[in-house]
Amino acid sequence: MPIRLRITLATTGLMIIALAALGTGMYITMSSSLHNDMDSRLRLVYESYVKNPGAWYAQGQVRVLVPNTDPFTQTGAFIQITDERGEVLDRSDNLSQETVPVTVTVLDRNANFETVIYDTKIDGDPIRVLSGRLETQSGNLIAFVQVAEPRHQLNATLGTLKRNIIWGSVFSTLMLASGAWLVGDAVMRPLARMSNTARSIGRTGDLSQRLQPPKTHDEAQQLGETFNEMLARLEETFNAQRRFVADASHELRTPLTALRANADIMLRQIESGIYDRDDLAEGLTDVRDEVDRMTRLVQHLLTLARADVGWRPELEPVDLVDAARDAARVATPLVRGQQFEIELPPPGPDGHSPDVDVRGNADQLRQLMLILLDNAFTYAPAGSDVRLAVALDDDQAILSVHDNGPGIAPDHLRRIFERFFRTDDARARSSGGTGLGLAIARWIVAVHNGQITADSTPGEGTTFKVRLPLLPPEADSSRIRNDAVKATPTS
Numbered sequence: 364m365p366i367r368l369r370i371t372l373a374t375t376g377l378m379i380i381a382l383a384a385l386g387t388g389m390y391i392t393m394s395s396s397l398h399n400d401m402d403s404r405l406r407l408v409y410e411s412y413v414k415n416p417g418a419w420y421a422q423g424q425v426r427v428l429v430p431n432t433d434p435f436t437q438t439g440a441f442i443q444i445t446d447e448r449g450e451v452l453d454r455s456d457n458l459s460q461e462t463v464p465v466t467v468t469v470l471d472r473n474a475n476f477e478t479v480i481y482d483t484k485i486d487g488d489p490i491r492v493l494s495g496r497l498e499t500q501s502g503n504l505i506a507f508v509q510v511a512e513p514r515h516q517l518n519a520t521l522g523t524l525k526r527n528i529i530w531g532s533v534f535s536t537l538m539l540a541s542g543a544w545l546v547g548d549a550v551m552r553p554l555a556r557m558s559n560t561a562r563s564i565g566r567t568g569d570l571s572q573r574l575q576p577p578k579t580h581d582e583a584q585q586l587g588e589t590f591n592e593m594l595a596r597l598e599e600t601f602n603a604q605r606r607f608v609a610d611a612s613h614e615l616r617t618p619l620t621a622l623r624a625n626a627d628i629m630l631r632q633i634e635s636g637i638y639d640r641d642d643l644a645e646g647l648t649d650v651r652d653e654v655d656r657m658t659r660l661v662q663h664l665l666t667l668a669r670a671d672v673g674w675r676p677e678l679e680p681v682d683l684v685d686a687a688r689d690a691a692r693v694a695t696p697l698v699r700g701q702q703f704e705i706e707l708p709p710p711g712p713d714g715h716s717p718d719v720d721v722r723g724n725a726d727q728l729r730q731l732m733l734i735l736l737d738n739a740f741t742y743a744p745a746g747s748d749v750r751l752a753v754a755l756d757d758d759q760a761i762l763s764v765h766d767n768g769p770g771i772a773p774d775h776l777r778r779i780f781e782r783f784f785r786t787d788d789a790r791a792r793s794s795g796g797t798g799l800g801l802a803i804a805r806w807i808v809a810v811h812n813g814q815i816t817a818d819s820t821p822g823e824g825t826t827f828k829v830r831l832p833l834l835p836p837e838a839d840s841s842r843i844r845n846d847a848v849k850a851t852p853t854s
């Protein structure tokens with residue numbers, strides 16, 4: 364069932380219940396108030412009548428003299444006197460020859476000192492009657508008095524009230540129902556429009572489309588805007604994935620083409636029977652280099668693909684000094700004639716190096732340093748300096764890799780952390796790079812809640828600086844300490 368219809372039905376249903384309760388309450392209150400008024404009047408007439416013995420008792424004999432009622436105080440009241448069997452002894456003039464009906468049961472109750480009020484009819488006209496005793500001054504029962512009043516005024520008033528309540532309720536309910544229907548339409552129309560656009564996006568897969576949220580400053584606008592933000596993020600992710608796959612295929616094609624070309628040359632030589640040992644060795648070296656490059660590329664792709672699906676390395680307390688020494692050892696064979704040095708925090712007065720403990724993953728931190736060192740050894744010329752440094756700065760650990768290489772132009776510096784970005788120079792050198800190293804470095808730093816920045820002056824060199832939050836001292840106690848090793852930094 365459409366929400367609009369549901370809102371209308373629910374509102375109307377609630378309105379009907381509320382109006383029924385209100386109308387019934389009003390009718391009951393009004394009816395009992397009018398009846399109470401009428402009963403008070405009847406009682407007043409009855410009491411003023413029975414308390415005035417002169418009106419009905421004269422000369423020691425039972426004689427009933429019914430006075431004509433005062434038209435101002437006792438408007439329209441009928442008075443009738445009966446004996447215990449209900450035989451009429453006398454009646455007021457305004458009754459003419461009519462009789463106010465009274466039952467023996469009522470008279471019996473009167474005889475037992477009970478005043479009874481009841482509804483009945485005279486000649487088809489509704490009346491309300493009060494029946495009571497008529498006594499001598501000494502309390503002896505002489506006869507019974509019925510004081511009555513026509514009900515048609517009261518019935519007419521209650522009838523009008525009932526009609527007004529019913530028609531008023533019907534009118535209000537119809538107004539409310541149409542109001543709810545119109546408001547429901549106003550509320551639902553933008554939602555329906557947004558739902559159509561969302562369906563069209565789902566059908567066509569066109570993530571560049573956007574919803575048109577209503578400018579209503581309400582939940583509908585919020586929903587539209589949130590959905591648009593989600594679409595923007597999806598579009599961005601989708602485009603990035605598409606670029607990633609396209610770039611990856613492109614990067615894989617180059618080594619594959621080289622492999623194929625080398626294989627063709629070698630096969631041709633073997634088929635012709637004239638082959639040169641050195642040529643074959645060179646071809647096979649190329650094949651090995653290309654396979655190495657592909658292996659590196661595939662490893663990098665795998666790392667980024669895992670990062671994209673949310674994989675995170677396990678973090679534990681790691682000493683950055685140990686990790687740096689480890690990375691320096693592994694990176695030493697990559698040195699291409701540069702002066703490589705490692706700079707660690709100076710030992711304290713006790714001869715021990717200060718702790719540089721971070722919450723991290725030792726393998727990933729070593730990988731980070733290797734990426735930065737590999738770049739430095741690749742791009743910096745032989746004879747220049749390459750420095751790996753670990754330092755402390757307040758509550759942060761600083762890891763930096765500095766080289767005196769060619770530097771990076773400012774335009775390129777902004778993009779070096781993008782996937783597959785390589786400067787033309789780097790491509791021309793066929794350095795074996797994949798353009799993914801720094802993208803992985805950025806991801807590793809991000810999962811360690813750190814920051815990585817690159818500072819470079821073309822012609823002078825480049826410094827990559829990684830800031831990582833230091834572990835608070837108490838968290839440090841779980842780490843296995845090895846001060847003996849730390850006390851002898853190798854540089």
Ligand code: ADP
Nearest residue numbers: 738739742779785786789796797798799800801
């Ligand atoms: P690659 O595998 O090509 O080194 P990276 O993502 O590690 O990919 O680096 C991206 C690009 O940034 C490199 O191609 C290179 O142009 C530039 N770059 C990175 N490090 C340095 C550096 N130390 N000196 C000069 N250029 C660098």
